[in-house]
Amino acid sequence: MPTSGQGRIIGGWLAPHPPHLVYGENPPQNEPKSRGGWESLRWAYENCRKRIKEQKPDVILVHSPHWQTVVGHHVTAVPKLEGLSVDPIFPHLFRYKFAMDVDVELAEAIHDEARSDGLIARKMTNPKFRVDYGTIVSLHMMNPDWDIPVVGISANNSPYFYDDNIGQEEMTKLGEATKRAIEKTGRRAVLAASNTLSHFHFNREPNPELPEDMSKEHVFSQSQYEWDVRVIDLMRAGKTKELMAILPQFMREAFAEVKAGSLTWMLSAMGFPEIPATMHGYGTVIGTGNAVVEWDLESRR
Numbered sequence: 588m589p590t591s592g593q594g595r596i597i598g599g600w601l602a603p604h605p606p607h608l609v610y611g612e613n614p615p616q617n618e619p620k621s622r623g624g625w626e627s628l629r630w631a632y633e634n635c636r637k638r639i640k641e642q643k644p645d646v647i648l649v650h651s652p653h654w655q656t657v658v659g660h661h662v663t664a665v666p667k668l669e670g671l672s673v674d675p676i677f678p679h680l681f682r683y684k685f686a687m688d689v690d691v692e693l694a695e696a697i698h699d700e701a702r703s704d705g706l707i708a709r710k711m712t713n714p715k716f717r718v719d720y721g722t723i724v725s726l727h728m729m730n731p732d733w734d735i736p737v738v739g740i741s742a743n744n745s746p747y748f749y750d751d752n753i754g755q756e757e758m759t760k761l762g763e764a765t766k767r768a769i770e771k772t773g774r775r776a777v778l779a780a781s782n783t784l785s786h787f788h789f790n791r792e793p794n795p796e797l798p799e800d801m802s803k804e805h806v807f808s809q810s811q812y813e814w815d816v817r818v819i820d821l822m823r824a825g826k827t828k829e830l831m832a833i834l835p836q837f838m839r840e841a842f843a844e845v846k847a848g849s850l851t852w853m854l855s856a857m858g859f860p861e862i863p864a865t866m867h868g869y870g871t872v873i874g875t876g877n878a879v880v881e882w883d884l885e886s887r888r
């Protein structure tokens with residue numbers, strides 16, 4: 588692991604985490620088996636996998652809404668994490684045996700940088716910690732070989748307690764702390780914002796006999812779909828300032844999961860880049876809007 592020289596973020600991905608995507612893949616780690624499904628998103632993730640194989644980053648960092656912490660921002664800081672992760676809402680789709688190597692030095696640096704900036708931060712050092720399905724699904728879909736160390740970052744739930752701006756300001760600071768930690772530890776890092784876009788969803792599975800029945804999958808509502816397109820178009824146009832300006836309204840009107848702060852954290856770490864993002868694919872999962880989107884900082888150096 589490099590420990591000297593100037594580290595940098597080489598790319599960032601909007602990397603949504605519906606457990607259905609792993610279920611549709613049928614990897615050996617996941618107990619339930621499917622006939623496939625949600626291919627438009629799974630094919631989009633194949634582009635991400637290819638890109639990561641080419642780039643060979645030292646580490647992948649993921650900020651997940653489903654590792655929710657009430658006090659402060661937590662980072663995984665134990666060398667190896669393994670166990671069984673079960674999705675509490677979809678246990679029939681996701682019972683996944685995970686095993687991941689953690690970049691502890693970087694995790695500790697993020698912790699230290701966050702605290703030096705006045706944020707509350709904690710190191711998660713429990714080797715038996717059950718990693719949340721958001722972290723696992725994003726990481727599995729990006730790199731199913733699990734041969735690159737990772738750092739997991741929790742989603743402090745302040746955006747859900749205070750107004751949207753206070754929560755997102757915290758995530759902005761956390762992103763800056765993450766960037767400094769990556770630079771100081773000399774890592775070539777890829778970031779993942781584990782967020783769905785619009786998040787109203789069906790209140791029951793359309794076909795309980797066959798969850799992967801794609802004839803029943805569709806957008807939850809036209810207005811929610813239009814919101815997703817508006818947000819994605821701003822990403823594609825590199826209009827990051829405008830994107831950040833409409834996020835609070837997007838959160839309110841489309842119940843967008845970006846409220847958990849993962850996207851804000853990632854864009855902040857990348858310096859809110861005004862570069863066109865590459866849209867790899869959009870698809871719904873039980874009606875929610877999901878997009879796999881790439882910000883490529885490497886080829887723009």
Ligand SMILES: [Fe+2]
Pocket residue numbers: 604652653721783844
């Ligand atoms: Fe989620």
